[in-house]
Amino acid sequence: MIVSTRNEGSFYQGLLTRIGHHPWFGQIELTYRCNLNCVHCYAKNAGNCQSKKGELTTKEWKQIFAIIRGAGCLNLTFTGGEPLLREDFLELYSYAKESGFIITLFTNGSLLTKKVIDFLEKFPPKAIEITLNSITKNTYEAISQVRGSYSKAMFNIKALARAKAPLIIKSNCLKQNKDEIVKIKKFTEDLLGKRKDGRHYFKYDKMVYPRLNGDRTPCNYRLSFKEIKQLMKEDADMWQEYQKGLQDIITVSSRDNIFLYQCSSWIKQFFINPYGELKFCEFSNKFSGNLKKESFKDIFYRTYSAVTQEKFKTNSKCRDCRLRPFCPYCPAKAYLETGKEEAPVQYYCKLAGELHKEMQRARKKHARNPI
Amino acid sequence: MKDIALRKDKNIVTRTIGGETILLPICKSSDDLNCIYTLNSVASEVWNLINGKRKLSEIKVEVLKKFDTTPKEADKEMKAFLNELKKIKAIV
Numbered sequence: 001m002i003v004s005t006r007n008e009g010s011f012y013q014g015l016l017t018r019i020g021h022h023p024w025f026g027q028i029e030l031t032y033r034c035n036l037n038c039v040h041c042y043a044k045n046a047g048n049c050q051s052k053k054g055e056l057t058t059k060e061w062k063q064i065f066a067i068i069r070g071a072g073c074l075n076l077t078f079t080g081g082e083p084l085l086r087e088d089f090l091e092l093y094s095y096a097k098e099s100g101f102i103i104t105l106f107t108n109g110s111l112l113t114k115k116v117i118d119f120l121e122k123f124p125p126k127a128i129e130i131t132l133n134s135i136t137k138n139t140y141e142a143i144s145q146v147r148g149s150y151s152k153a154m155f156n157i158k159a160l161a162r163a164k165a166p167l168i169i170k171s172n173c174l175k176q177n178k179d180e181i182v183k184i185k186k187f188t189e190d191l192l193g194k195r196k197d198g199r200h201y202f203k204y205d206k207m208v209y210p211r212l213n214g215d216r217t218p219c220n221y222r223l224s225f226k227e228i229k230q231l232m233k234e235d236a237d238m239w240q241e242y243q244k245g246l247q248d249i250i251t252v253s254s255r256d257n258i259f260l261y262q263c264s265s266w267i268k269q270f271f272i273n274p275y276g277e278l279k280f281c282e283f284s285n286k287f288s289g290n291l292k293k294e295s296f297k298d299i300f301y302r303t304y305s306a307v308t309q310e311k312f313k314t315n316s317k318c319r320d321c322r323l324r325p326f327c328p329y330c331p332a333k334a335y336l337e338t339g340k341e342e343a344p345v346q347y348y349c350k351l352a353g354e355l356h357k358e359m360q361r362a363r364k365k366h367a368r369n370p371i
Numbered sequence: 372m373k374d375i376a377l378r379k380d381k382n383i384v385t386r387t388i389g390g391e392t393i394l395l396p397i398c399k400s401s402d403d404l405n406c407i408y409t410l411n412s413v414a415s416e417v418w419n420l421i422n423g424k425r426k427l428s429e430i431k432v433e434v435l436k437k438f439d440t441t442p443k444e445a446d447k448e449m450k451a452f453l454n455e456l457k458k459i460k461a462i463v
Contacts, residue, residue: 011407015389022389072388100384100395123397 008075008102008126016268021304023296025075025269026068027282030083030092031055032274036108037145038133040174040221042283042336043081046212047274055274058088060292062095064272067296069099073270075126076101081274084111090119102126108144109160110152117156121163129168129203130157134177135187143176161191170203173231174221182235200237207328209283210336219337222347225354246362250325257319260310260331260341270300280307284332316342326359327352372450378423383461385418392418394461408459413438414452421462427453 012024032049034041048054056064065076076096083089084107096103103125109132120128132153134140140150160167169188171181181204188202195201208222223231232242253262266280273279276291278299287306289299312319318329319342329348331341338345379385382398392415394408410418416437420430427449434445456462 008407011393011409015391019389069386074386074388097397098384100386100397102395 012268021267021301023068023071023073023268023270023300025077026073027077027079027269027271028061029079029081029271029273029282030061030086030089032081033085034080034082034108035085035111035146036082036149038143039145039176040143040172040208040218042209042211042218044211045215049081056276058091060276061088061092064276064291064296065092065096065099065101067291069101071296071300074100074102075104077104077106079106082108082111084116090116093125094119094123097123097125104129106131108149108153109156110149112156112160114159117159117163117165120160120165124166127166127168128160129170130160131172132157132169132184132187133171133174134180135184136180139177139180143174158191167192168201168203170205172208173204173206173223173228174208175223175227176221178223178227178231181231182238185235185238204238209333212283212336214336214339216337219347225351229358243362246359247366250359252325257324258311259308260312261307262324263330266304266307278303280304281332283330283336286332312342314342317344318342321352323349323352323356326355372427372446372453374426374428376424376426377421377453377462379418379421380461380463383459394418394459396459396461408461413440413448417449417452418456 015022015024029043031052032043032046033052034044034049038044043049068076078089078093078096083105086092093103093105104127105120105125106129109130130153132140133143134150135154137150140153141147144150157167157169169184169192171177171184173181177184185200185202185204188200192201206223206228208218210216210219229242232238253264255262263281271279271282272291277285277288278291278296279285279288280303287303289302291299318324318327318334321327321329321344327348328351329345333348334343334345335341337343337347382396384395384397386393386395392410394410396406413434416434417430420433431442431445431449434440434449435442438445440448453462
């Protein structure tokens, strides 16, 4: 074939094998400001989130888009805070679209206007991911802490569905909404149906993280292993996915455990915050550099070198822990939780221990009854 | 194949990533949004030469200069490529 039609996955796979370290995916945090005040949000109170002060201007963002396009970035995720709070959102979106980025939009949905929806209908992103943490007004607004936000979000979700926008609904699993996650999934299926490729239009995140400013308040709303398991049991798809996960082959990092960073996301992605800081991880400012002062390539490739060489400096229990393949531990999250990159996070230890036990039980059972 | 000058559709963006030329539709179409169209080297050359002014016969001359192919083979490849571009609404 002269023109090959490929999905993104196969295109990236081919290039990753050939090229390796490359800035394929960029997450663009347009602003940390938000019109909601969600109890669990990790970005709440990050930076100068009460005002526009210090945020990159329209011109600066466009310059950055041009630079990262030149560096070979293909996928951009627009996120925040709430990206639609930027008055220049449509201008930046259309500029990025015309530049040939494949765009994903993360939003709470409540600020979408008819004008924006019409534009997104004509020039659609790859996906519009809307966080919907409840389908009841009381719970939604108990989490968002903004009166009237529920009806706005629901109205716009339905408008996007009517416009056949590439919508994905996602929820954070919290103490407040643990009895509603399955209902949100059902609502999504009623609204959008089920995808032909076997995937879902509904996503959920079981993890809750401290805020970027170190505030651990969101941790009060996270679920225990038992609660997560109970939640999975309530839905056939989720339970099947959970059971399948227990049987999956555990991928152990190929990196020596003397190295602090075992995650490989920095090989292919980067994050830019509202003030122009280029980061290798959304949860960490370590090794970051400001694009107003340094070039994209300098920071990106310098970071790669620094991240790959960083080693454990203490005799951390996490370094040689046999549960590490089951554990959500990473230095950036540990830093947010404890103020130390190498310190164990009790909650993660518990989750990893419980998950390990579950896997052993499942494997024994499978060995006795393989069919 | 009529000897006309073709134009690229303004809703198609060209990118070169990792040495590969790819075409990305930016406007809503019936096609899957997750699709990326990648071009082989001949197709990439033809695509780059399409500018709304150059006739197909002129593009063919350039292709023959650059690639080790016969006029007949070049005709066949260009025809197939242009059909595919029409199918994905990349040219008008």
